[in-house]
Amino acid sequence: MNFILIAVLVLGAIALVASLVLYFVSKKFAVEEDPRIGQVAELLPGANCGGCGFAGCSAMAESLVKGADAGSLDGLRCPVGGDAVMGQVADLLGMAMANTEPMVAVVRCNGSCQHRPRIAAYDGLHTCAAMNSVGAGETACGFGCLGCGDCVAACQFDAIHMNEETGLPEVDEEKCTSCGACAKACPRHIIELRKRGPKGRRVYVQCVNKDKGPVAKKACEVACIGCGKCQSVCKFEAITIENNLSYIDFNKCRMCTKCVDECPTGAIIKVNFPVKKVRKPEENVKPSAGVSTSAEAKESAANDTENNKEEKEA
Numbered sequence: 674m675n676f677i678l679i680a681v682l683v684l685g686a687i688a689l690v691a692s693l694v695l696y697f698v699s700k701k702f703a704v705e706e707d708p709r710i711g712q713v714a715e716l717l718p719g720a721n722c723g724g725c726g727f728a729g730c731s732a733m734a735e736s737l738v739k740g741a742d743a744g745s746l747d748g749l750r751c752p753v754g755g756d757a758v759m760g761q762v763a764d765l766l767g768m769a770m771a772n773t774e775p776m777v778a779v780v781r782c783n784g785s786c787q788h789r790p791r792i793a794a795y796d797g798l799h800t801c802a803a804m805n806s807v808g809a810g811e812t813a814c815g816f817g818c819l820g821c822g823d824c825v826a827a828c829q830f831d832a833i834h835m836n837e838e839t840g841l842p843e844v845d846e847e848k849c850t851s852c853g854a855c856a857k858a859c860p861r862h863i864i865e866l867r868k869r870g871p872k873g874r875r876v877y878v879q880c881v882n883k884d885k886g887p888v889a890k891k892a893c894e895v896a897c898i899g900c901g902k903c904q905s906v907c908k909f910e911a912i913t914i915e916n917n918l919s920y921i922d923f924n925k926c927r928m929c930t931k932c933v934d935e936c937p938t939g940a941i942i943k944v945n946f947p948v949k950k951v952r953k954p955e956e957n958v959k960p961s962a963g964v965s966t967s968a969e970a971k972e973s974a975a976n977d978t979e980n981n982k983e984e985k986e987a
Contacts, residue, residue, distance in 0.1 A: 724852030741766035776851035784817040785839035789893040805860040813892035827858035897940040903932035
């Protein structure tokens with residue numbers, strides 16, 4: 674019995690000493706956290722999507738506080754919270770919010786079932802990552818969308834869906850937060866974050882095929898063939914051609930849409946532009962009531978002259 678009591682007392686003494694040591698060590702080497710980090714983290718949406726470039730909202734909050742201490746918040750932006758959240762953070766930290774243009778995800782592939790026929794059947798794990806790892810997919814294009822919807826699964830905001838008719842993903846601009854999760858999930862990198870543009874208008878090359886023109890055109894009828902016609906008509910040096918593929922720099926593009934009209938395959942598209950009104954031929958235009966055409970006016974004048982002559986002779 675004495676042995677049990679002695680063991681309990683010894684263990685209790687060791688535990689007490691160890692706890693005292695841990696207490697003093699924690700006080701001695703304690704790392705104090707800036708209380709502003711927690712306050713900023715509470716303002717952030719908590720999505721932890723990584724769209725800001727950091728591992729999560731906590732890391733973003735810490736970087737924002739450090740940026741405020743350094744005197745600038747440039748380059749730091751929460752895509753999910755947008756300007757509203759960043760304005761609150763800037764007010765909390767006593768900083769001016771940097772003006773950044775909103776971004777949106779765009780799908781740079783127009784290889785629908787109609788434009789890019791299937792030449793094979795894939796029978797395996799139904800993910801883009803798995804299909805891409807075993808080959809070119811079900812079409813002759815080794816660069817385009819695989820259509821399994823990895824981007825859809827990665828989106829936390831229900832902003833991207835697969836179109837059953839085309840087999841391609843479509844982005845809902847109103848829901849897209851430009852977090853970039855869909856772009857990271859795509860193994861072929863066909864999804865890109867671009868500036869939303871004034872009134873949501875954008876011009877971009879909807880193709881990522883880097884094969885030579887004839888090969889790309891054979892695989893998909895709306896593929897970019899790298900002909901250079903778009904580059905020749907652009908007056909703002911916004912278009913470059915590399916590896917047989919055209920690319921439009923959204924920072925330089927003035928959206929004149931001349932490249933869209935010049936592209937022979939329709940690989941360059943414009944989004945949210947007003948539809949141009951097509952004028953009808955003159956012969957198909959009916960004159961308004963009370964308005965005579967030039968031919969009718971001449972005929973009427975001739976009739977009046979003839980009538981006047983007849984009146985004089987009478």
